[in-house]
Amino acid sequence: MSESTNATLAPAWIAVDWGSSNLRAWALDADDRVIAEASAPRGMLGLAPEAYEGVLLEAVGDWLPAAPPTEVLVCGMAGARQGWVEAAYLPLDAGANDTLGRLGGRLTPVTTRDARLRVRIVPGLCQHAMPDGGEAFDVMRGEETQLSGLVARHPDFSGAVCLPGTHAKWARLEAGRITGFTTFMSGELYQLLSQDSVLKHSLHADDLDDAAQRAAYLDGVDTAMAAPGRLSAELFGIRARDLLDASLPRDARRGERLAARLSGLVLGLELAGATATLAPGSPVVLIGAEALCRRYRIALAHRGFTVDVHANADMILAGLGRIHRATPPATP
């Protein structure tokens, strides 16, 4: 690393998405254009608080001029209680207030040893149960930034937004304001069932490009949506089909179809709950990783919804950009 390199780069600010397992960082110029990128497989689950600064410097140290300090805006699990520094949840105000628009005023500063850094962490959102039962206790951390990015791009957005993942979030937005959200543990449920349950013996990695696997997947979606109460019976049915169903091929395709069916059942259970209040054919925005969004898109389109997919990184950068512009300058 040489001073000339730093002088060449000199980002206006740095955006960081720091999750449970990974760190992604972008150097941005004064017009929020990406001038450099970095990533590392180091997330909250494997880091003690005192390790964060070193990991961040390994990723972005080359971008930093000696002075003045560079703004680093962090979203995600780095702000969890078990993360770098806890960034207290901002309570969702389902009424008139624009909760997403207030994120920039509620950043948590982090004290660093390296004077070239000025780090602040975006809060997650929490939702308290409503006496009328209309909303339930819930939390998100990281997704609020992506939702803020969606609103930065589409200021008056209204509708349902789904952010697939280990814990999928379904948010409701009205005229650019978040009015409520629900987390579904489907991703974790699928992992547990496919890796740790009796079903693991019956499964083989699926591929929805295959017509038979896609049909098995969609049959799983339809089955779970039609009778969500039978879910734990349909789960054991995967095992029973493996033992008894003579129509299944006797090679890897057997496990592929059963894995596709399991994936469909678990997602169908989520859709039974998440789409219950949506009008038929209404639009759903997906924000997330490409492969997982594709899986959701196939199921939602099959069920008649209109689907629009936005890439994860785009929404994070748009969201951190909006928060960065709304942020009062840090006082040294």
Next chain:
Amino acid sequence: MSESTNATLAPAWIAVDWGSSNLRAWALDADDRVIAEASAPRGMLGLAPEAYEGVLLEAVGDWLPAAPPTEVLVCGMAGARQGWVEAAYLPLDAGANDTLGRLGGRLTPVTTRDARLRVRIVPGLCQHAMPDGGEAFDVMRGEETQLSGLVARHPDFSGAVCLPGTHAKWARLEAGRITGFTTFMSGELYQLLSQDSVLKHSLHADDLDDAAQRAAYLDGVDTAMAAPGRLSAELFGIRARDLLDASLPRDARRGERLAARLSGLVLGLELAGATATLAPGSPVVLIGAEALCRRYRIALAHRGFTVDVHANADMILAGLGRIHRATPPATP
């Protein structure tokens, strides 16, 4: 072990329930009265086929006279493909045939090195999917013997029978004949969620004798039954409540109530499916371990069903007794 001891005991036959994790054996006289019992923590999951005979002899060897060979009737997972010797499933005939009454004619003999043993294994039942969708692929192994025991005690029994466990079975009987059954993976689902998911940090062993825990349990049952499609959202809600719910106590009672709620949610999902076709207030027979049956009984009674509980061991002995009496003598 002395010959005189053997001569004193000399059982007419031996009943064995050999499951995934445990073996239980009973020595019976000519009137099917229990004259000795044994058990061992050795089941299918930890035994290679060649190890079964030695484990059986450790448990019952003291009971065996030198001659003639003693009948040993085995039910359970020892007859699985991964067990001692595979005892092929008997296909359930939902029509006029008495499937449970035919178990004794379909035993699988096991060749043993020790000439004092004459071992035979009871088949499990399999159910093939019906074109009309009325039944689905399913299997049971061990529970068929308990159902046979129920019919031995109540020859014209009609109604719903639930056998709780890792994979709970719900069977439908008409005039002593089984007409169909459904397996729910709820027990395994609860284990995965409570031991391996993000929820494990929020839980503490529950006790339904405590009024607040019982209320949390029943609220979980009602919540899942009212909206089974929201199950994976309610699961994450356990975590969110732990983070946010100010009404929960800040000590171990917090985790106890959340564990009770989780247990209620998972059982409620099962009951949503299993009781959907039962008339309000109709009777449900439970066969199983005491603590688990109690948990089911509390939920079923709360939902208005009439519950009758039968002990596991009683039904196994009655079932193996019925099968033993119906068994053609083994030919050497």
